[in-house]
Amino acid sequence: xxxxxxxxxxxxxxxxxxxxxxxxxxxxxxxxxxxxxxxxxxxxxxxxxxxxxxxxxxxxxxxxxxxxxxxxxxxxxxxxxxxxxxxxxxxxxxxxxxxxxxxxxxxxxxxxxxxxxxxxxxxxxxxxxxxxxxxxxxxxxxx
Amino acid sequence: xxxxxxxxxxxxxxxxxxxxxxxxxxxxxxxxxxxxxxxxxxxxxxxxxxxxxxxxxxxxxxxxxxxxxxxxxxxxxxxxxxxxxxxxxxxxxxxxxxxxxxxxxxxxxxxxxxxxxxxxxxxxxxxxxxxxxxxxxxxxxxxxxxxxxxxxxxxxxxxxxxxxxxxxxxxxxxxxxxxxxxxxxxxxxxxxxxxxxxxxxxxxxxxxxxxxxxxxxxxxxxxxxxxxxxxxxxxxxxxxxxxxxxxxxxxxxxxxxxxxxxxxxxxxxxxxxxxxxxxxxxxxxxxxxxxxxxxxxxxxxxxxxxxxxxxxxxxxxxxxxxxxxxxxxxxxxxxxxxxxx
Numbered sequence: 001x002x003x004x005x006x007x008x009x010x011x012x013x014x015x016x017x018x019x020x021x022x023x024x025x026x027x028x029x030x031x032x033x034x035x036x037x038x039x040x041x042x043x044x045x046x047x048x049x050x051x052x053x054x055x056x057x058x059x060x061x062x063x064x065x066x067x068x069x070x071x072x073x074x075x076x077x078x079x080x081x082x083x084x085x086x087x088x089x090x091x092x093x094x095x096x097x098x099x100x101x102x103x104x105x106x107x108x109x110x111x112x113x114x115x116x117x118x119x120x121x122x123x124x125x126x127x128x129x130x131x132x133x134x135x136x137x138x139x140x141x142x143x
Numbered sequence: 144x145x146x147x148x149x150x151x152x153x154x155x156x157x158x159x160x161x162x163x164x165x166x167x168x169x170x171x172x173x174x175x176x177x178x179x180x181x182x183x184x185x186x187x188x189x190x191x192x193x194x195x196x197x198x199x200x201x202x203x204x205x206x207x208x209x210x211x212x213x214x215x216x217x218x219x220x221x222x223x224x225x226x227x228x229x230x231x232x233x234x235x236x237x238x239x240x241x242x243x244x245x246x247x248x249x250x251x252x253x254x255x256x257x258x259x260x261x262x263x264x265x266x267x268x269x270x271x272x273x274x275x276x277x278x279x280x281x282x283x284x285x286x287x288x289x290x291x292x293x294x295x296x297x298x299x300x301x302x303x304x305x306x307x308x309x310x311x312x313x314x315x316x317x318x319x320x321x322x323x324x325x326x327x328x329x330x331x332x333x334x335x336x337x338x339x340x341x342x343x344x345x346x347x348x349x350x351x352x353x354x355x356x357x358x359x360x361x362x363x364x365x366x367x368x369x370x371x372x373x374x375x376x377x378x379x380x381x382x383x384x385x386x387x388x389x390x391x392x393x394x395x396x397x398x399x400x401x402x403x404x405x406x407x408x409x410x411x412x413x414x415x416x417x418x419x420x421x422x423x424x425x426x427x428x429x430x431x432x433x434x435x436x437x438x439x440x441x442x443x444x445x446x447x448x449x450x451x452x453x454x455x456x457x458x459x460x461x462x463x464x465x466x467x468x469x470x471x472x473x474x475x476x477x478x479x480x481x482x483x484x
Contacts, residue, residue, distance in 0.1 A: 022283045024310055028290030035294075070279055097282030098275050118286035122293045 046079030157181035157188025195461035276356035284314035343368035349385035395421030
């Protein structure tokens with residue numbers, strides 16, 4: 001079954017954190033993922049995203065992170081570095097408005113799972129999340 | 144003697160040709176325009192001369208006798224006037240007239256056209272460097288439009304359909320407003336238009352442009368503006384000055400820091416200051432930053448023309464641009480322009 005650690009207690013296909021400062025973007029991503037059966041939590045910037053995970057009783061209750069790059073306070077790049085260090089088994093999908101090939105290559109080298117440019121269509125986002133979920137399970141099985 | 148000191152020039156005839164000459168001479172360090180004469184006190188060159196603080200007159204002889212220029216450039220094309228000047232000019236003053244003056248006049252107009260084209264090219268280059276930020280600003284609402292539309296396809300609840308459609312309309316309007324601002328900035332406008340402008344407003348416009356390119360996300364902007372900061376200039380040229388300075392400041396801070404913008408007034412001069420909290424400019428480079436094609440940015444990130452054009456425009460309006468920079472503490476660019484009367 002395609003779920004991560006948290007799903008032992010939570011029904012569904014897995015939990016995804018969506019970090020984006022644009023309320024309409026969060027709404028579209030949330031709708032897309034929830035309709036596909038995922039459990040979604042969201043944050044409007046990197047620091048809120050980090051504190052949401054940190055404040056949780058179980059910091060591993062997360063399967064995939066979908067994160068923008070350009071945001072106020074702690075930006076996406078800083079947040080991604082933090083997520084990679086703290087939760088190395090949680091795949092990160094970057095969802096950004098920047099069609100920047102060199103940044104994409106750089107982030108993928110740093111271990112980001114996928115780099116998607118807005119506007120991304122529903123099927124592509126879901127395919128990426130599904131692939132990330134499989135990666136998450138593979139990484140969890142290794143531990 | 145003329146090789147080492149400035150040539151003091153009086154321009155006779157201040158129509159479009161005289162104005163182009165004045166613009167060219169005003170930005171050439173080897174030339175000092177000491178007077179402009181035209182029978183029409185409202186000729187374009189006369190207005191510009193007054194703006195630059197240059198003596199003007201509607202009758203040539205008394206001014207010529209008072210200021211004793213090295214050279215009179217006569218672009219009136221008036222043979223009677225030429226004879227009149229030749230008879231009454233001071234002994235040390237030379238006259239450039241007839242076809243020779245026409246040649247200089249043509250070259251000045253050609254140079255003026257090139258300068259206008261350069262400003263336009265630099266404007267587009269600025270948009271180029273801001274392109275990824277602009278793409279980001281547009282792609283966010285675009286994603287809201289395409290994403291919500293995908294969900295509308297199988298949505299049946301009327302209240303939800305209405306909610307999504309309203310958000311789609313709002314996102315579409317946001318994109319339209321971004322495109323409108325960009326269009327206003329890049330259009331090739333009539334550079335002949337000189338009017339009263341508020342310097343504070345121009346800076347605010349420039350900051351808005353930077354915001355449009357979302358380069359200000361992590362920059363705190365602090366502004367301190369005069370209630371009115373009136374100067375006379377072409378609006379597009381002046382906007383270009385501040386878009387260049389603000390963009391440079393934000394790029395210097397790598398998109399993160401404090402941008403302080405202000406206007407102040409003293410002794411008939413309006414002063415605008417654009418200050419960043421970036422790493423500052425290496426003292427060995429300070430003397431070169433206004434040179435054409437000088438850039439410290441990576442290839443493709445800057446033309447090296449921005450500050451050159453800033454200085455060119457400001458100088459033509461009788462102003463001055465200066466820079467102070469402390470390594471590690473940031474840079475501050477000051478633009479001084481004559482206050483509009």
